[in-house]
Amino acid sequence: MTLAAEQTQSATDELKALLGDRVSTNTTVRDTHGKDESWHHPHRPDAVVFPNTTEEVSEVVKICAKYKLPVVAYGTGTCLEGNVIPHHGGVVVDLMNMDEVLRVSAEDLDCTVQARVTRKQLNEYIRDQGLFFPIDPGADASLGGMAATRASGTNAVRYGTMRENVLALTVVLADGRIIKTSKRARKSSAGYDLTRVFVGSEGTLGIITEVTLRLYGIPEAMASAVCSFDTLAGAVDTVIQTIQLGIPVARIELLDDLEMDAVNKFSKLDYPVKDTLFLEFHGTEAGVKEQAEMVQEIAAENTGGDFKWATRPEDRNKLWAARHDVTYASKALRPGAEIWATDVCVPISRLAECILETKKDLAESFLMAPLVGHVGDGNFHLGFLINRDDPKELEEAERINDRLVMRALAMDGTCTGEHGIGLGKMKFMTAEHGEGVAVMRAIKKALDPDNIMNPGKIFSV
Numbered sequence: 319m320t321l322a323a324e325q326t327q328s329a330t331d332e333l334k335a336l337l338g339d340r341v342s343t344n345t346t347v348r349d350t351h352g353k354d355e356s357w358h359h360p361h362r363p364d365a366v367v368f369p370n371t372t373e374e375v376s377e378v379v380k381i382c383a384k385y386k387l388p389v390v391a392y393g394t395g396t397c398l399e400g401n402v403i404p405h406h407g408g409v410v411v412d413l414m415n416m417d418e419v420l421r422v423s424a425e426d427l428d429c430t431v432q433a434r435v436t437r438k439q440l441n442e443y444i445r446d447q448g449l450f451f452p453i454d455p456g457a458d459a460s461l462g463g464m465a466a467t468r469a470s471g472t473n474a475v476r477y478g479t480m481r482e483n484v485l486a487l488t489v490v491l492a493d494g495r496i497i498k499t500s501k502r503a504r505k506s507s508a509g510y511d512l513t514r515v516f517v518g519s520e521g522t523l524g525i526i527t528e529v530t531l532r533l534y535g536i537p538e539a540m541a542s543a544v545c546s547f548d549t550l551a552g553a554v555d556t557v558i559q560t561i562q563l564g565i566p567v568a569r570i571e572l573l574d575d576l577e578m579d580a581v582n583k584f585s586k587l588d589y590p591v592k593d594t595l596f597l598e599f600h601g602t603e604a605g606v607k608e609q610a611e612m613v614q615e616i617a618a619e620n621t622g623g624d625f626k627w628a629t630r631p632e633d634r635n636k637l638w639a640a641r642h643d644v645t646y647a648s649k650a651l652r653p654g655a656e657i658w659a660t661d662v663c664v665p666i667s668r669l670a671e672c673i674l675e676t677k678k679d680l681a682e683s684f685l686m687a688p689l690v691g692h693v694g695d696g697n698f699h700l701g702f703l704i705n706r707d708d709p710k711e712l713e714e715a716e717r718i719n720d721r722l723v724m725r726a727l728a729m730d731g732t733c734t735g736e737h738g739i740g741l742g743k744m745k746f747m748t749a750e751h752g753e754g755v756a757v758m759r760a761i762k763k764a765l766d767p768d769n770i771m772n773p774g775k776i777f778s779v
Contacts, residue, residue: 321430326407333367333409336377340368340415351392351410355457355645357658357706358400358741362391363410370415372496372527373490378524380494382409382770389492390772391525393434393460398659399740401467401520411525413462419443422530424477428485428502430530433462440531450535452477453735455643467738468518472641475561475694476568476600477534479736484517488528502530503515505650520738521772523765537600540568541610542634543625545617546592550574550677552621553593554670554716557693558617561666564611569598570694571641574677577648577688584647584690584697591624596641597625598634634764641690648688648701658702660742662726663735666696672729673698679718685711689716697735722748739776747777 327594329762333341342348343365353360359722364387369375382389386753390406395402406412416432419440423429425449431440438458442452453464455471463469465487470479477483499512516523547553557570573581574596597613614625628634640647650725664672673689678686680700692696700722723733723746732738733746749757755777762769762779769779 326387326695329381329387329409330365330667332380333365333383335373337367337369342366342368345597347409348766351395352413354395354397354400354402356398356400356403356740356742357418357656357704360406361403361405363404364407366392366410366412368412368415371414372378373489373670375411375413375480375490375525375527376411376494376496378411379490381490383493383768385766386770388773389464389525391433393463393519394436395738395765396457396459396460397463397467398737399734399742401587401738401740401775402463402772403499403741405741408644408770413460413527416527420738422447422449422533424449424533426531427533427535428504428532430486430528431461433525433527433529434460436460436463444533445536448536448538451483451533453480453483456645459559460593461529461531464518465517465526465529467737470692470695470697470736472569472571472598472638472692473568474692474736475570481517483532484513485527485529486534487513487516487526489516489524489526491557492768492771493523497524499528507743512649518738518763519749520775522762522775523771539603539606540600541599541606541687542569542596542598542628542636543612544589544594544596544628544637545553545622545625546578546590546594547617548592548621550593551670551674552617554612554673554693555593556595556617556620556622558666558669559620560613561694563612563616565612566601567597567609567613569596570598571643572673572693572698573644574689576651576686577644577690580647580651580688581640584650585643586684587640596637604719607693641745644688644690645701648703649686650702652686654705656706658704659699660719660722661697661699661704661721661735661737662731662733663695663697664729664731668729668731669693669696669698672725672731674723676700676722679721683714683718685718685768687712687715692735695735696731717728718762729738741775744775
């Protein structure tokens with residue numbers, strides 16, 4: 319047995335002494351935790367542990383630190399850039415047992431949850447108090463994972479991203495220390511903003527075990543609408559003008575004609591196969607009516623048709639379920655294919671140019687890649703339908719993706735609006751941040767000198 323194998327065995331023995339049968343070396347369990355929903359190839363960890371408390375996570379990390387074993391936190395596994403794939407083996411810390419809502423303060427509009435609570439679970443829990451949590455990335459992701467990847471989603475244009483909605487975190491560091499990054503006050507000038515250091519760190523600095531979040535009152539009125547356009551430019555211009563006029567639209571999503579065809583077939587809908595906006599308005603009855611009328615006027619001036627309305631909760635839920643099912647709808651266009659999902663975000667003034675140039679690249683390619691986006695904040699996605707084992711297809715997807723990212727960076731945008739870096743976007747970090755990457759490395763080395771926390775993600779060390 320090699321020294322590395324002996325250390326792994328010794329660590330596993332100590333973990334079993336700590337957690338008993340909540341440590342698994344079963345091949346099927348390890349394989350399940352060796353992948354996410356991305357196109358990246360899986361990698362089997364050496365063991366999977368299932369702690370119940372922050373203190374148990376701390377003890378697990380201390381054992382891994384002793385043997386210098388990699389540690390990867392796992393929530394729901396819905397990442398799209400290989401963020402939780404244990405690329406270097408080691409121990410996966412599955413937080414599935416840490417799924418309690420610990421506290422809700424309706425008066426303060428905030429709550430504290432364990433990391434494995436999902437967004438749907440939280441909203442079900444607080445609905446009776448007239449509250450909701452708006453960050454909605456599509457998948458029913460864990461709130462700890464959403465904080466770790468700085469997730470956003472369809473409501474971000476009005477309510478912001480996880481960056482704006484995380485008030486405090488409980489984090490287990492690489493040496494097992496437990497820290498709380500902030501109190502519950504809505505603002506503070508007390509030292510470094512540690513909360514923001516860990517939001518978006520993708521588990522490379524520590525394991526998030528508890529999250530304190532902003533909550534919002536459920537609006538008096540909500541109305542959703544679908545509007546089809548004769549031209550893609552018209553749809554995007556409608557988005558830009560809506561945002562520039564300051565209309566407080568809650569959601570404004572773009573699906574191109576290819577994606578609409580997929581959604582119609584998969585979700586049994588009958589919308590025109592055209593470039594289409596999905597919109598939602600929140601507020602008072604009068605406010606929603608005024609917002610909708612203003613956006614409809616803008617759309618009409620940009621080749622848009624009449625709005626098709628959904629005001630009843632069940633109709634709105636059906637509409638947004640169709641939007642959130644675009645991944646499965648896209649896969650149905652090419653059965654057996656994997657989806658290489660990518661995303662960029664650009665300043666709103668450059669959105670039309672970025673999308674139209676990207677569509678030109680796709681028109682000249684043999685690959686199929688539906689386009690969908692949270693365009694209200696300049697963020698959009700491509701979903702390349704690929705055979706992961708075909709080098710030609712991988713090379714073509716990489717070529718178009720590289721062009722897309724470098725185009726976005728040239729427009730003062732970012733290589734990822736919400737998916738994170740993980741494995742998939744590492745090569746763009748220096749192009750985006752320059753010497754800032756060296757500062758990130760310095761923070762990483764200070765907090766994780768042995769590089770055990772989700773190693774091989776975001777940047778190389």
